[in-house]
Amino acid sequence: xxxxxxxxxxxNCNLRELCMPVGLDAAQxxxxxxxVDTRRKIKRGELLFRSGETFNSLYAIKTGFFKTCIATEDxxxxxxxxxxxxxxxxxxxxxxxxxxxxxxxxEDAVVCVMPFAKMEELSREFPALQHHMHKIxxxxxxxxxxxxxxxxxxxxxxxxxxxxxxxxxxxHARGFxxxxxxxxxxxxxxxxxxxxxxxxxSRTFSKFxxxxxxxxxxxxxxILDTNALTQIYNPQPCN
Amino acid sequence: xxxxxxxxxxxNCNLRELCMPVGLDAAQxxxxxxxVDTRRKIKRGELLFRSGETFNSLYAIKTGFFKTCIATEDxxxxxxxxxxxxxxxxxxxxxxxxxxxxxxxxEDAVVCVMPFAKMEELSREFPALQHHMHKIxxxxxxxxxxxxxxxxxxxxxxxxxxxxxxxxxxxHARGFxxxxxxxxxxxxxxxxxxxxxxxxxSRTFSKFxxxxxxxxxxxxxxILDTNALTQIYNPQPCN
DNA sequence: GACTTGCTTTGATCCAGGTCAAGGGATGTT
DNA sequence: AACATCCCTTGACCTGGATCAAAGCAAGTC
Numbered sequence: 415x416x417x418x419x420x421x422x423x424x425x426n427c428n429l430r431e432l433c434m435p436v437g438l439d440a441a442q443x444x445x446x447x448x449x450v451d452t453r454r455k456i457k458r459g460e461l462l463f464r465s466g467e468t469f470n471s472l473y474a475i476k477t478g479f480f481k482t483c484i485a486t487e488d489x490x491x492x493x494x495x496x497x498x499x500x501x502x503x504x505x506x507x508x509x510x511x512x513x514x515x516x517x518x519x520x521e522d523a524v525v526c527v528m529p530f531a532k533m534e535e536l537s538r539e540f541p542a543l544q545h546h547m548h549k550i551x552x553x554x555x556x557x558x559x560x561x562x563x564x565x566x567x568x569x570x571x572x573x574x575x576x577x578x579x580x581x582x583x584x585x586h587a588r589g590f591x592x593x594x595x596x597x598x599x600x601x602x603x604x605x606x607x608x609x610x611x612x613x614x615x616s617r618t619f620s621k622f623x624x625x626x627x628x629x630x631x632x633x634x635x636x637i638l639d640t641n642a643l644t645q646i647y648n649p650q651p652c653n
Numbered sequence: 654x655x656x657x658x659x660x661x662x663x664x665n666c667n668l669r670e671l672c673m674p675v676g677l678d679a680a681q682x683x684x685x686x687x688x689v690d691t692r693r694k695i696k697r698g699e700l701l702f703r704s705g706e707t708f709n710s711l712y713a714i715k716t717g718f719f720k721t722c723i724a725t726e727d728x729x730x731x732x733x734x735x736x737x738x739x740x741x742x743x744x745x746x747x748x749x750x751x752x753x754x755x756x757x758x759x760e761d762a763v764v765c766v767m768p769f770a771k772m773e774e775l776s777r778e779f780p781a782l783q784h785h786m787h788k789i790x791x792x793x794x795x796x797x798x799x800x801x802x803x804x805x806x807x808x809x810x811x812x813x814x815x816x817x818x819x820x821x822x823x824x825h826a827r828g829f830x831x832x833x834x835x836x837x838x839x840x841x842x843x844x845x846x847x848x849x850x851x852x853x854x855s856r857t858f859s860k861f862x863x864x865x866x867x868x869x870x871x872x873x874x875x876i877l878d879t880n881a882l883t884q885i886y887n888p889q890p891c892n
Numbered sequence: 893g894a895c896t897t898g899c900t901t902t903g904a905t906c907c908a909g910g911t912c913a914a915g916g917g918a919t920g921t922t
Numbered sequence: 923a924a925c926a927t928c929c930c931t932t933g934a935c936c937t938g939g940a941t942c943a944a945a946g947c948a949a950g951t952c
Contacts, residue, residue, distance in 0.1 A: 484798055487887065492802040506798065508791035515798060534784060538777045545773060551790040552747035558797035559723055559745065559754060563731040565804035566848035570909070601930065609805035614909055616931055632918080632930075648726065809939070840900065853939055855901055871900075871948075894952090901946070911936075921926080 423447040432500030462517040469507025478523020479598040493607040520598040575647040597633040662686040671739030701756040708746025717762020718837040732846040759837040812847040814885040836872040
């Protein structure tokens with residue numbers, strides 16, 4: 415048997431423990447496979463969906479890396495998140511049947527298309543799928559609470575430390591190193607996400623580097639002292 | 654018939670066009686009434702739920718006004734939202750079966766308790782309810798995107814203008830004035846939500862007042878020039 | 893009606909991070 | 923190899939909002 419010829423489906427996806435299939439049994443997975451039957455390739459720099467577009471599907475990232483962002487009329491942009499393999503995009507579109515943000519591939523990517531009406535249908539049949547979809551949305555709400563805390567209360571160093579720790583933790587859950595990462599986004603995009611200017615992002619990287627906490631060379635980052643980062647992010651009360 | 658004796662239920666709730674019952678027919682409403690059969694009274698200053706508590710139910714506000722907030726170990730607090738009649742609280746608890754924020758009543762309140770497991774059951778039966786629940790979660794995600802834009806990109810005046818416009822618009826949808834409102838929260842809570850200090854909130858109110866855009870007397874606010882507020886919030890590109 | 897408590901306003905000063913400016917890679921193109 | 927395009931870094935300076943401090947106001951309590 416040709417090793418390339420296995421069925422491309424959720425049931426044998428290496429991300430199934432992270433992505434939509436969590437908690438489904440074999441029979442349910444087969445049914446999910448019927449619903450999630452198409453893939454889309456997105457080249458680096460291209461949009462998976464854009465604000466205003468009609469909402470039809472959720473997307474699970476198979477490979478690649480995305481940012482989602484909203485733009486104001488007067489040209490300001492806010493990056494609302496960075497998404498990697500196994501994560502779900504498009505939840506913003508449900509409420510008004512139109513997407514309210516842009517999803518941009520930061521590297522060549524493949525996404526699994528999940529027609530939302532069919533997902534709703536299936537989740538009426540499978541309580542586990544239903545509950546998992548609710549969890550995915552709840553998780554996004556909780557993540558955004560964390561970002562609000564970051565933006566509303568923290569200083570530049572704390573924000574960047576939180577950002578790095580979060581990224582590396584998610585990468586580690588996908589089998590990558592706990593200490594080395596390649597940033598797929600520019601300093602400006604990091605800054606937009608963290609509510610700071612690209613110069614401040616750059617300076618803060620340099621500061622961490624001088625302090626021996628990380629090594630930075632352009633987009634390659636190596637974390638030398640995770641504890642120090644954690645402490646910056648989550649300082650103890652000073653009493 | 655005693656006018657006080659009508660059944661207290663979703664089916665004849667004056668908020669049914671804003672709250673959970675949206676889009677359900679009479680028969681479905683009756684079934685919803687069976688699930689949403691208890692109310693809870695919360696006194697001003699008390700918590701409806703707190704971070705860490707086991708998650709069982711969503712809550713719909715019948716009357717009153719709440720804030721939700723998260724706290725860090727080192728004593729910082731971030732208000733993540735203000736909720737009023739017809740709005741749903743508790744979505745944060747779904748993902749980990751535990752609440753991740755506190756819900757505090759800012760005035761005496763009554764909430765309808767919606768046991769989540771039963772709501773999931775019912776929404777497997779009623780596609781309209783299922784879709785509505787998804788919309789509610791999606792709406793919360795989109796709202797938080799807006800807050801991220803606020804916190805990440807906007808200046809103090811823009812934030813406060815956005816805040817006032819948002820509040821008054823939601824109050825208007827509930828039959829209140831388009832131009833007069835009573836703030837149920839302190840300057841500090843507004844500041845926490847908007848990522849600024851209470852002094853800055855106060856100063857910005859004074860500035861708006863001097864400019865003739867609003868009238869402020871403690872917590873009573875009267876909007877004199879909605880257009881001006883809109884323009885501050887959403888300035889045109891200066892070219 | 894004096895006192896307490898909690899909230900708000902206003903003034904004076906300070907500083908983290910923004911802005912402006914210049915230069916330095918890295919990568920791709922002709 | 924020269925050039926163009928992006929992106930990143932670093933320095934110098936500036937400013938919006940934070941911080942510190944004091945006083946004013948409203949509502950409740952004894």
